Amino acid sequence: MQNREQFMEQIMGLDVLDTHTHLIGDRLAAGSFWDIAHYFWLHREMQAAGYPADADQLPEAERIEAFLSSYRATRNTLMNWVVTQIFRQLYQIELTDADSVRAADAAVRASAEQSGWAQQVADKLHIRRFVVNVVEHADFQGMDHKAVLIPRIDGRLHEWVQMVHEAEYPEHALAAVRESIDQLLVSYKERGCPGMMTTLPGFGTQANAVYCIRKESPKDEILMTLLHTICSAAQRSGLFVQLFLGVERSWCGTAVPVNDPYRIVKLSGLFDQYKNVFELVVASEINNLDTVQAAWNFPNVQLGGLWWFNFRASTYRSSMQYRLEALPAAQCSLIASDARCIEWSYGKILLVKRLLAEFLYEQIEKGWLDETVALQVAEEWLYKSAARRYGVV
Missing domain, CATH: 3.20.20.140 (Metal-dependent hydrolases)
Structure with a gap:
């Protein structure tokens, strides 16, 4: 019998069909860090931790600080785990401070310019x-x-x-x-x-x-x-x-x-x-x-x-x-x-x-x-x- 880690890896390698998305064919990738950070489910959890509803109107420094404060306050939630994994596994970035958020934003903007980025992301999890x-x-x-x-x-x-x-x-x-x-x-x-x-x-x-x-x-x-x-x-x-x-x-x-x-x-x-x-x-x-x-x-x-x-x-x-x-x-x-x-x-x-x-x-x-x-x-x-x-x- 395989051990737990081996079995986990085998499941991760199986093909997937994502049966319900709101993806748009000519803009599949996030255009900036905020397109990922403001995904509805994470956004709701962040707002419950004090993230302002008008965060997108704040000056950049204040917006980043507001995000980090709410991000730290929601580390127990499932959607926080997901966004942490997105930046850790796709961009090799840990969201810890303002510099890391700016680095994440630069990385997302760069990946959005890559014509094959969406297929690369899908291939990592065998999403067919x-x-x-x-x-x-x-x-x-x-x-x-x-x-x-x-x-x-x-x-x-x-x-x-x-x-x-x-x-x-x-x-x-x-x-x-x-x-x-x-x-x-x-x-x-x-x-x-x-x-x-x-x-x-x-x-x-x-x-x-x-x-x-x-x-x-x-x-x-x-x-x-x-x-x-x-x-x-x-x-x-x-x-x-x-x-x-x-x-x-x-x-x-x-x-x-x-x-x-x-x-x-x-x-x-x-x-x-x-x-x-x-x-x-x-x-x-x-x-x-x-x-x-x-x-x-x-x-x-x-x-x-x-x-x-x-x-x-x-x-x-x-x-x-x-x-x-x-x-x-x-x-x-x-x-x-x-x-x-x-x-x-x-x-x-x-x-x-x-x-x-x-x-x-x-x-x-x-x-x-x-x-x-x-x-x-x-x-x-x-x-x-x-x-x-x-x-x-």
């Missing part, structure tokens, strides 16, 4: 492919492959719901929207997209009910009716439906996680009625188990990476345990970096690979898995499952 959701972002310049395009339709879905809700004759508007949905998904298929994605707000309806849309119909009933239309059109076009769930914006001025115990079961009528593949990506901790139960009940339900408020070591460990016990490894993907620059994709995938290696090695030590099976699980979770679903060869 990336997914984007915007057509204009998919042409990855200076890299071996374009991004996999999985178009998002949540903006259009909101518009469609509004259109039907405000229409003088909702049944006519609904018919027009259904035609638009069918044409849109056919165009995705013709473009070569393997599927489409949407986020969903909180909703009070359920997929096993039939709603007759009238003038007084609430938006939730229209939303569920349109979800049926989308799933039906996706089934005809041979597209999978990727659902991002668990973040809601209706409670306050910012997005928050909502652990709705009925969220997944309310959608189960879709999984039961339509035969296309559904990929579930959730941002709320309690719903991790619900997605596993759905995938266990419905073979056409597959699980994606952990999203938004779920991106923590504790939720990864529990989610990996749920999935390992109940589901074939080929039914699950693990990586969704949500990164806006290649450096954060690297840092977050470094973290997930470490967590995965630790988790699987413990399973081997306890006798639940042998090394061969553990590596098969890792290969599926990191790359192969998503590659099959997305048609990546």
Whole structure:
């Protein structure tokens, strides 16, 4: 049996498919130190430690001192660990004082000018492919492959719901929207997209009910009716439906996680009625188990990476345990970096690979898995499952 360090190194060498990013093809790399330091997740933790909201307006010296103060105060947090590793492993820089921050800024600016930098970063962790959701972002310049395009339709879905809700004759508007949905998904298929994605707000309806849309119909009933239309059109076009769930914006001025115990079961009528593949990506901790139960009940339900408020070591460990016990490894993907620059994709995938290696090695030590099976699980979770679903060869 390999020792822990050898096994960790083997996991680090496995291929990865990053299933959800906000990377933009002609500016994949961070342009400055601050593009990395102000990544949303680290930024929130830094602000909790006193980092000013208007830090980008401060004179450079004050801004650097404010960063260092908050950086030191958040050394216990997971995103602090990630940004520390980004600068340590990609730039060989320890963030200790103002001079080190200036050196880091110079190094990031220099790397952004290197045409092959993004591919070099990806190769360090064997990140073979990336997914984007915007057509204009998919042409990855200076890299071996374009991004996999999985178009998002949540903006259009909101518009469609509004259109039907405000229409003088909702049944006519609904018919027009259904035609638009069918044409849109056919165009995705013709473009070569393997599927489409949407986020969903909180909703009070359920997929096993039939709603007759009238003038007084609430938006939730229209939303569920349109979800049926989308799933039906996706089934005809041979597209999978990727659902991002668990973040809601209706409670306050910012997005928050909502652990709705009925969220997944309310959608189960879709999984039961339509035969296309559904990929579930959730941002709320309690719903991790619900997605596993759905995938266990419905073979056409597959699980994606952990999203938004779920991106923590504790939720990864529990989610990996749920999935390992109940589901074939080929039914699950693990990586969704949500990164806006290649450096954060690297840092977050470094973290997930470490967590995965630790988790699987413990399973081997306890006798639940042998090394061969553990590596098969890792290969599926990191790359192969998503590659099959997305048609990546």
